[in-house]
Amino acid sequence: MMNRNISQQPTPLTGALVGGLLAAPLLAVFYLAAVMIGTPFPPFDLFDWLARVLPGSLIRAGINFIVSIIAALNLEDTSRSAKTAEHILAMALVAAALVAAGAVLFALLRRGGSGRLAGAAVGLALGLPLAALGLVINTSASALPPISAMWTAAVFAAWGAACAWIFARLSAAPSPAAAGTSAAVYVLDRRRFLIQLGGAAATLTVAGAGLGALLSRPLPAGDEPEAAAEPGWSDANALPNADDPLIPAPGTRPEFTLVRDHYRIDVNSLPPVLNEDDWTLSVFGLVDNPLELTLADLRGGYEPLHQFVTLSCISNPVGGDLISTQRWTGVPLRVILDRAKPQINGGYVRIRSADGFDEILPITDARQDERIMLVYAWDGLPLPVGHGFPLRIYIPNLYGMKQPKWIVSLEITDRYEEGGYWVRKGWDEVARVKSTAVIDTIAGGDLIQDGDRTLVPVGGIAFAGSRGISRVEVRVNEGEWQPAQLRAPLSETTWVIWRYDWPFQAGHYLFEVRCVDGNGTPQIEEPRDVYPSGATGLHTRRANL
């Protein structure tokens, strides 16, 4: 036994550094295994679990924080950028936990005891809960659950053992060459070792992550259509309003959103991957005829209903990009309910999803509104994984938060008990779409000569759920409100494209837009935040013409 002063032993601070250095290769190894053998990526499981158990106010603050950064950085695609930010946050969280664990481990080791064992124990203290979380919450991994759990625990144990080995290496007497020389040399040796360690960790990380990216595609983002080779409905068909003479102002967003461009919002780091072969829709509860329907039953057994649908997230700010329009195909919920034969007239359908998400819908809504449907296709193709494969619901007039994806069951019940996932976190129980109009473009580069007048095309969208839009008005520099022209919408439940050709005069201008819904109700002009009921207010844009 060497007689060594405890002050020569690495401190908890060094432990924090070592723990953090080794966090990077640990993440890389998890990533590599995730893309190669389909094991879970534990940071995402931790993040998804936190998203479910933390109070709504905290989640909201987090989302606001991410969205404001995305806005400040002027990033293009909010839902994709937000997901990336969440992924980075998830990894940072685990890295921070490993920094703390490294400090704890070194503090323990300074007190003596078996290094490797203590290392593995501290590693497992993190690894075992994360392995358990993976078993409970992960819906995207394809590896067998026991293998996934053992893998997660083993990698964390290995991290701890490696930290302990480094502690021992740092505590060891200086090399023979340095023996007998000053403490400064000893410190230097330590420093060199730590730098080498950093280099090795970086190399391992880059190699692991690079290999993962090379060998396989990156972790599925979930928004790529499965059968990208297959043409969609819109590749072969004209849109129903193709002959409308009103051409959108140049720069207006596409009226029909490509599937790959559709915004995507859900509470999962990676979308649940459900296998068509072992998926069924269970319809149970207060019914005479419980059902277990396969996807083939739903596709083949009922007359398909096609609807053009604009879906908006309740978190979409006025003028935001969390709103898209697609062609949805499915079976009216009423038809399925009729087959299941509810034993009650009133009551509710509790819709449950593979990711633990849920919502509740009055049965009378489904009975009265044939447009409420169980959806299995977008643009004539199976739903992409990220958008709810194999089954989601469409409920006109409501924000996306009320419309579960990845549905696994419908329970017919006479008890409301509590609202759905986001309602329990404080969002509006009804979540009816607020009427809003948005200026997409003031096309100063596309001036129109109209006799002796020059016009600037101004245009955008207006949306009021299934209430439709009857009027859009624009005003410039707080002058008179002027009516815009409306293009025929793709359906009664989609957004409307509007256009206003403004008589051009050079200068600096403020453009504002507002709308009136199909019932004649004007939009709310007062600016309100997205929380709790959806954003309201006038959309404005400045232009230097």
Ligand SMILES: Nc1nc2c(c(=O)[nH]1)N[C@H]1C(S)=C(S)[C@@H](COP(=O)(O)O)O[C@H]1N2
């Ligand atoms: N199972 C499940 N369904 C869900 C969600 C979810 O997190 N899990 N998010 C909802 C929200 S908040 C919105 S806005 C829409 C978005 O659908 P999209 O991603 O296909 O655009 O899905 C809804 N359905």
Ligand SMILES: [Mo]
């Ligand atoms: Mo949403």
